[in-house]
Amino acid sequence: MTSLTEFFNKHEDETLKGISHKNSLIKRNIIAHMAINGECTLSELTKELHISVPTITKLVQELVDENIVSDLGKVETPGGRRPNVFGLANSAIYFAGVNVGRDNMRFLITDLQNNIIKEENDFTFELQDRPQCMERICTSIEEFIANCGIDRGKILGLGVCMTGRVNPETGRSYKYFTSSEQSLRDLLEERVGIRVLLENDTRARCYAEYTCGKSKDDRNVLYLHMGRGVAIGIVVDGQLYRGKSGFAGEFGHIPFFDNEIICSCGKKGCLETEVSGIAIEDKMCRMIEKGVNTILREQYDQQKTIHIDDIIAAAKNDDNLSIELIEEAGEKVGKAVAFLINTFNPETVIVGGNLAAAGDYIMLP
Missing domain, CATH: 3.30.420.40 (ATPase, nucleotide binding domain)
Known part of the structure; x- marks a missing residue:
């Protein structure tokens, strides 16, 4: 695997076929399970993903060799053989986030544990429905990612949230930058070269509070x-x-x-x-x-x-x-x-x- 970005962005109809394709999908599911549920044993993965023990053992070891998953050693049990516990390496995957506000922009890099690795704010920004503003957003994101100190291949995705009516499925803002035939999401992906998720800023905050706050x-x-x-x-x-x-x-x-x-x-x-x-x-x-x-x-x-x-x-x-x-x-x-x-x-x-x-x-x- 050349990079996690390529790994996760492969479409089902691309080069991988047969067993290789199936194993790639299972590895994605392993990573997704660990990202959501945290550390786990091979038996827990087998039970949750309904995959055989030999297959899970083989694919987890491949992920360990690729420095995506870490072997965290033996876990204590009431009796019997102690199994190894595995978890995602914090340095394996990062996410970039941008909040495009009415009067500021905020840029973040986070790891898998939601730790903020890098943060910048631009309080001179003003959101306007003009091509010059769109260019400034793209340029600012490009500069932040280029200078954040993280290997670009390890940045799995870019989340962009902004005010106004936003449809994350179509990737369009229906208040800003509506004149282009391309969606805002596609425009950003083309410029930045990283998979983009576009969301309304309030829904993004709601999701953050729900998943990470006291109301989870x-x-x-x-x-x-x-x-x-x-x-x-x-x-x-x-x-x-x-x-x-x-x-x-x-x-x-x-x-x-x-x-x-x-x-x-x-x-x-x-x-x-x-x-x-x-x-x-x-x-x-x-x-x-x-x-x-x-x-x-x-x-x-x-x-x-x-x-x-x-x-x-x-x-x-x-x-x-x-x-x-x-x-x-x-x-x-x-x-x-x-x-x-x-x-x-x-x-x-x-x-x-x-x-x-x-x-x-x-x-x-």
Whole structure:
């Protein structure tokens, strides 16, 4: 095997045939089982994968020789012969991840244990539906992977999550970069040369919380993301729910309010127009222009903009206006969450995003 990327990206109709093809598929299943379940013995693999002991023994040894699987030695048992336990070598496989946010990009390399090997942030980035922005995304990913210090052949895949309507099956964003006949996923794969998974940012966060957070034992979970926008991720019976077209979770664009504020989606009165980070920023700017006192006045006079993170920091510094605006948003979004609870009856509702950092100022209302 020349690289894990090639190993996992081989299609069923390519060069491998017969026994070689079957063994390649079994080895993929062994790796996948260890990635999900962790260390295991040969007998456990035989039972879970329904493969004979001689075949499992042979293929696991091949993976050990290829430095993909490690022989971790004998495991203690109540009696009888002690079996060897095997696990994936952390240095065998890596994953790259990119979050394309509205006003920043974040780049990560992780190993099989979800340890962050490399991390970079670009806070000068602004997401715009323009070819120049697409070029910057591609160039930034290429530079990060080239300089991350990891052998490119060991990077199994690139996960890209971004805001807006995203269908991971078609690999398309239906809000950004829609003019090309190629899907966004295919464009990125062509440029970067690594298999790409495209996902909505809120669903990606929901999946991360569900698989790695405190709620991983629950089967029905809602993740409410309160950043500069508002959206939800949905886990039903242990599975991430995307909906027919991959657009499930656009909670912020439900018209909850009878106001004349036009949302980014083009409708009036969406939940986002009152409780999102952008809505709170706009309210703060309007209140400052009306002369309401706040410790953010000097910053606004200099920059003419206020970010939601600045408002949260001011609230924690006992700024009354910031506290009032966050509490008002908390009360309104709480009523919307009550609608979700009555509809989905989840075991857990997780609140994330910028506004989660406001703590009791957002949660108590």
